[in-house]
Amino acid sequence: MSIATILEQLKQKNPNEEEFHQTAEEVLFYFSPVLEKHKQYQQYKIVERMLEPDRVISFRVNWVDDAGEVQVNRGYRVQMNSALGPYKGGLRFSPTVSLGEFKFLAFEQTFKNALTGIPLGAGKGGADFDPRGKSDGEVMRFCQAFMQELYRHIGNRLDVPAGDKGVGAREIGFLFGTYKKLQNQYEGVLTGKGINWGGSLMRTEATGYGLVYFAQEMLRQAGEEVSGKRCIVSGSGNVSQYCIEKLIRLGAKVVTVSDSSGFIYDEKGIDEEKLAYIKELKNEKRGRIEEYARKFGAEYTPVHQGGDSDPLWNVKAELAFPCATQNEVQEKDVQNMKSNGVFLLAEGANMPLTAEATKLIEQSDILYGPGKAANAGGVAVSGIEMMQNYIGSYWSAEEVDSRLKKIMCDIHNQCLQTAEEWGFGKNYAAGANIAGFIRVADAMIAQGVI
Numbered sequence: 001m002s003i004a005t006i007l008e009q010l011k012q013k014n015p016n017e018e019e020f021h022q023t024a025e026e027v028l029f030y031f032s033p034v035l036e037k038h039k040q041y042q043q044y045k046i047v048e049r050m051l052e053p054d055r056v057i058s059f060r061v062n063w064v065d066d067a068g069e070v071q072v073n074r075g076y077r078v079q080m081n082s083a084l085g086p087y088k089g090g091l092r093f094s095p096t097v098s099l100g101e102f103k104f105l106a107f108e109q110t111f112k113n114a115l116t117g118i119p120l121g122a123g124k125g126g127a128d129f130d131p132r133g134k135s136d137g138e139v140m141r142f143c144q145a146f147m148q149e150l151y152r153h154i155g156n157r158l159d160v161p162a163g164d165k166g167v168g169a170r171e172i173g174f175l176f177g178t179y180k181k182l183q184n185q186y187e188g189v190l191t192g193k194g195i196n197w198g199g200s201l202m203r204t205e206a207t208g209y210g211l212v213y214f215a216q217e218m219l220r221q222a223g224e225e226v227s228g229k230r231c232i233v234s235g236s237g238n239v240s241q242y243c244i245e246k247l248i249r250l251g252a253k254v255v256t257v258s259d260s261s262g263f264i265y266d267e268k269g270i271d272e273e274k275l276a277y278i279k280e281l282k283n284e285k286r287g288r289i290e291e292y293a294r295k296f297g298a299e300y301t302p303v304h305q306g307g308d309s310d311p312l313w314n315v316k317a318e319l320a321f322p323c324a325t326q327n328e329v330q331e332k333d334v335q336n337m338k339s340n341g342v343f344l345l346a347e348g349a350n351m352p353l354t355a356e357a358t359k360l361i362e363q364s365d366i367l368y369g370p371g372k373a374a375n376a377g378g379v380a381v382s383g384i385e386m387m388q389n390y391i392g393s394y395w396s397a398e399e400v401d402s403r404l405k406k407i408m409c410d411i412h413n414q415c416l417q418t419a420e421e422w423g424f425g426k427n428y429a430a431g432a433n434i435a436g437f438i439r440v441a442d443a444m445i446a447q448g449v450i
């Protein structure tokens, strides 16, 4: 079956899952030469099978809020592919989530996890729960109720969730505590755990640091370096905070940071003291980024929904790191970045570029690091956390950081080598998708039609 027919059938079979269609279209675009050369991938219907999750779990989550009112939410876990290892991928809590969003994220995760070289399958899940504005007690009760159902579907060698948007250290703690209570067993089961109860050093930093290590490799290819560059970063959560930290430590100047309400432009640059304030504001006080402007005298621009561009991406810079959410960068934003001299964009978020923005950036001379490669450091250190849980022994921050660096460097090289091998020049997206695909496809063929 041709790629076009596969995509057509996917849309018919899964209506209203636009983000899943978007990622499938972007990924499958590169597969024609691979399917042409390796007929067994067609014979065994590998692409069609990869697009159909092994299992989708959807469940009701009931909990009681601080006012004593019963709340009803919906939880999900998409167990996408287990050819390479146990299902692995984060949990997202956000009021707007849908099944299509989890399928897009789980599909991306399949290729990303394969690229890490660690034996990890792929999954993703979460709930239509908004942690913003909730008390710690409400978040705890929600996490307990969510895990009361999820616990029967996950396990150390079965499915190992972690954090994602809206799920950080606090939520992982409540989820882990509930799992342990229900199973009466102390096992790894989630990653991103606290460092004195089974977590790995450097997991908190891993996605953001890994993103910058990946960008460093891209820059090295172009005879450039991070030091001295002006950078624009979106988001102010886990990925952004540690992306900014690593950029600052490598001598770059970061001039933006944002949240879902608006963005900060700080011409003087974010330094370590300002970053410590951002961490406290977002991780402890759970406040709005606008407060940064009042504290440090920077410019704040509230978000305008529905426009064809975001002024954050029109701030003059050389390096861009979208680290908030999907489809946050539109075609016009890429045009603005080009005119402003941005010459590298590496994705901390999953699919932060719209389909049109992705097409445009791939035709431009901006170096483009796709999320499934550039943000793989998080899941890579999750894999390293799982290894430590299995062996019951823990490694130093230096050890984990050096493994992370090596993995990001290996992913970078795989992308370039694979792109070149398949006639896509220096296209990192082509390399990432094809390299990840071949690894999963070969394992699926070896394991039979199951």
Ligand code: NDP
Pocket (backbone or CB within 6 Å): 132, 163, 164, 165, 166, 167, 168, 207, 235, 236, 237, 238, 239, 240, 258, 259, 260, 261, 323, 324, 325, 326, 328, 348, 349, 350, 375, 376, 378, 379
């Ligand atoms: P967090 O919840 O820690 O932070 C998300 C940030 O993005 C917050 O600043 C949030 O603002 C902002 N944001 C959320 N929704 C929107 C929106 N619709 N428009 C603008 N800004 C928004 O999540 P993470 O940092 O963990 O995740 C960020 C991205 O990185 C996601 O795409 C995630 O899938 C991806 N990712 C995460 C990994 C990880 O290890 N955590 C690994 C690989 C990828 P507010 O405070 O207002 O909510």
Ligand code: 2IT
Pocket (backbone or CB within 6 Å): 088, 089, 090, 091, 109, 112, 160, 161, 162, 163, 164, 165, 191, 350, 375, 376, 378, 379, 380, 382
């Ligand atoms: O998108 C991602 O790679 C993550 N949210 C991290 C997944 C993980 O299992 O650490």
